[in-house]
Amino acid sequence: MNPSAGTPNSDSSTAPSAPSPNRDSHAPATVILGGGPCGLMAAWELARAGQPVIVLEAGEEPGGLCITVEREGWKFDLGGHRFIARNPDLVERILGLMGDEMLRSTRKSVILTEGQAFEYPxxxxxxxxxxxxxxxxxxxxxxxxxxxxxxxxxxxxxxxxxxxxxxxxxxxxxxxxxxxxxxxxxxxxxxxxxxxxxxxxxxxxxxxxxxxxLGMKKGTPRTYALEYLYPKEGFGRLFTRMAEEITGLGGEIRCGSFAQEITLGNGQATAVRYRRGDRMETIPCSHVVSTIPLPGLLRAIGRMTPEVETHAASLKHRGLRFMNLLLDLPDVSENTWMYVPDPQYLMTRIQEPRRRSPFMAPPGKTSLMLEIPCDPGTPVWEMPDEPLRDRCLDDLNALGIDVRDKVLGCFSTRAAHAYPIYHLGYAESVRRLLDEVDRIPNLFTAGRQGLFRYIFTDTAMEMGLLAARACMGEARRESVFELDCQPGVLETYSIV
Ligand SMILES: Cc1cc2nc3c(=O)[nH]c(=O)nc-3n(C[C@H](O)[C@H](O)[C@H](O)COP(=O)(O)OP(=O)(O)OC[C@H]3O[C@@H](n4cnc5c(N)ncnc54)[C@H](O)[C@@H]3O)c2cc1C
Incomplete structure (x- = not known):
């Protein structure tokens, strides 16, 4: 599984490269809440159109769930990501943005259970x-x-x-x-x-x-995406590049800025209040595109009747902690993923980042990233790194992966909002919260957290694009919600 470099650059997708001379610097900006793929794509689209735009991102850097963290030359995503997409315009735009930084890789996955490695699917x-x-x-x-x-x-x-x-x-x-x-x-x-x-x-x-x-049906069944695109230096690179484009076009990205309150006047959003360090700041706005968790948005607009609060409280996320192991080994296995269903082991997936890009570890070395589902405040979430590492190494050993003597270092990363939990009845609660948002015509909610929807990065980016166009009057407001509503396996659509 050797990713090969090289997809041609298409410069049309990153133009224009300078701020529009028509921009009125005193006009209120569109304020984007959240600098993940959805928020950044919305900001990029607005900045390309010469519109004033400010992104408020609570984290230290833009990218949301798609950041890549580097330690001593080893790089780790928050759970290995792949770029797959169904929209040719989006693929072209991303290839134009990344040029020859994008690799094409192939996926191989197994399920480790009953002492065997079963092919997946x-x-x-x-x-x-x-x-x-x-x-x-x-x-x-x-x-x-x-x-x-x-x-x-x-x-x-x-x-x-x-x-x-x-x-x-x-x-x-x-x-x-x-x-x-x-x-x-x-x-x-x-x-x-x-x-x-x-x-x-x-x-x-x-x-x-x-x-x-029996030979009575021919052709390869399309059940999942085998090939995918991946940036040489980690998935997060896609979004640092996008952030560079946005700021190059005159847009602003304020990291460490936690959006807390949306001020309403005459039924419209007029300003956003956010916390930066120990200060509260306010920005007037023309529109707001929110990509933060939907319950948090409802609290920010102050629409919390007891009934709405009950729906908001029912929408919960599953958290993930990642144990990242730096290894003095050239390779562990040929698998991109190994699923681990048995409950006696802490991790649900074992990933080797080098399988996505050889640049994810220094030459001659590799790493493992273990995905451990747990929620903030629970013992596994809070446990210091060393005891967790030892427990993980025991688990790996029992699964037939003995890397105990090869560990050069370890560290954890965490994602509190990794997965929206689709409990029975969640759809009704989402619908109820969206009804409240719909009452404010210049407020849009989009993305994985904003719609509480289990979507991939490409859909989050397309939603951001549509939300930006809706702000500019070029798309219907509902188009964001309607995207990706069809049933069916998300993996089967990729054209990458
Ligand atoms: C383990 C894992 C593996 C995945 N693998 C893939 C994959 O292989 N391929 C793929 O396409 N997708 C994958 N995904 C999905 C992908 O990560 C999401 O689809 C994508 O990140 C959604 O983008 P978003 O902008 O909607 O949300 P997010 O990335 O969650 O961004 C939301 C942003 O809002 C910020 N925020 C939250 N509250 C506030 C606030 N009050 N004020 C300011 N900012 C705030 C957050 O800090 C965050 O940066 C994976 C997800 C996980 C968890």
């Missing part, structure tokens, strides 16, 4: 080869039972558990999905909405596999 051939015959017979019998039941008397997919069991039977559900899902989300899969499964499970339908094995 699951393949029936691989599973049947690696499990014992009694298990295989049970899995096939369960599958046939479910397939027959669903044909005779279909039952609705309410929860994640329903969705998987109805398609694959209970045996495969328990081994490959139930435990992993509960470990990742921290709640039983019977309480998670089926929406998440429908969008994320890259798994071959078993009957589809059967037809292919």
């Amino acid at each position: 699951l393949s029936a051939r691989d599973v049947l080869k690696k499990v014992d015959p009694a298990y295989a017979a049970r899995a096939v019998a369960d599958y046939l039972l479910e397939a027959t039941r669903q044909r005779l008397a279909p039952r609705p997919d309410v929860s994640f558990e329903d969705w998987v069991v109805h398609r694959f039977g209970r045996t495969l559900y328990v081994t490959f999905f139930g435990r992993y899902t509960e470990k990742l989300w921290g709640i039983p899969p019977s309480r998670l909405s089926s929406d998440w499964a429908a969008q994320r499970i890259s798994l071959l339908n078993l009957s589809d596999v059967g037809w292919r094995l």
Whole structure:
């Protein structure tokens, strides 16, 4: 899996490169809350059109969940990211921005369980080869039972558990999905909405596999994106480049600035108050594009009736802590990801950043990034690095990856808002909060946090673009919400 460099630069996508001479520097700016992919894309689009724009970002640097952190020459994303996208204009724009910094890589993933490494997405051939015959017979019998039941008397997919069991039977559900899902989300899969499964499970339908094995169906099934684009120096580089473009065009990005309050006058947003260090500051605004968590936005506009507060409080995120290990080894494995469903191990995924770009570690060295789901305030979130490292090294050893004597250093990174939790009933709460936002015509909410939607970076960027165009009267307000509402596996659409 050797990424090869080189995608041609298209300079049309980064023009114009100087601030518009028509800009009125005293006009109120569009204020963007949050400097992740969605907020930065909105700011870039506005700055390109010569509009005054100010981004308020709570973190120390722009990029949101997509930053890359560097330590002594080793680089780590917050969970390895890949650039996949369905919109050719977006792909062209990103290639134009990054030029030959963009690599093309291939993904290989496995599930480590039952002492075996199973291919992911699951393949029936691989599973049947690696499990014992009694298990295989049970899995096939369960599958046939479910397939027959669903044909005779279909039952609705309410929860994640329903969705998987109805398609694959209970045996495969328990081994490959139930435990992993509960470990990742921290709640039983019977309480998670089926929406998440429908969008994320890259798994071959078993009957589809059967037809292919019998030679009665041809072609490669498209269940997930095998290829992806990745910046040489880490995913975060995409957003430091974008930030350079924005400031080069006269836009402003204020890091360490936590948006706290939106002032309303005549039903419109007129100013944003934010905390920077120990000072509160105020900026007048023409429009606000919010990409911060939706409940936080509702608090900022002061629309918290007890009923709205109940809906806001029900929308929770799952946090992730990453244990980053710097290793004195050239390689650990050929896998981009290794999924770890078994509950006795802390991590859900093991990633080797060099598989995305060889520049993620110094020459001759590699690293591992372990994704550990946990929430702020819990013991695993708070634990100092050293005991957590030792526990992780024990887990790795038990999984057959012994790197204990090769560790040159370690550090943690954390993402408190990694995943929006799609609990049963979440959609109604999101709808209720969005109704409140809709009452303020010059306020837009977009992005993964802003719409409480499990989207990839490309969709977050497209939403930012549409929100900026809506501010300029060039797109409908609803277009942001309508983007990516269709059911189906997100991975299958990539044209990269
Ligand atoms: C582990 C993991 C792996 C992923 N892998 C991929 C992948 O391979 N490919 C892919 O395309 N996508 C991936 N994603 C998804 C991707 O990270 C998101 O789609 C993307 O970051 C969403 O961008 P956003 O701007 O909407 O939100 P965010 O990136 O969350 O940005 C929101 C920003 O708002 C800021 N903020 C919050 N509150 C305030 C406030 N009050 N004031 C000011 N600023 C505030 C935050 O600091 C943050 O910078 C992954 C996500 C995770 C968690």
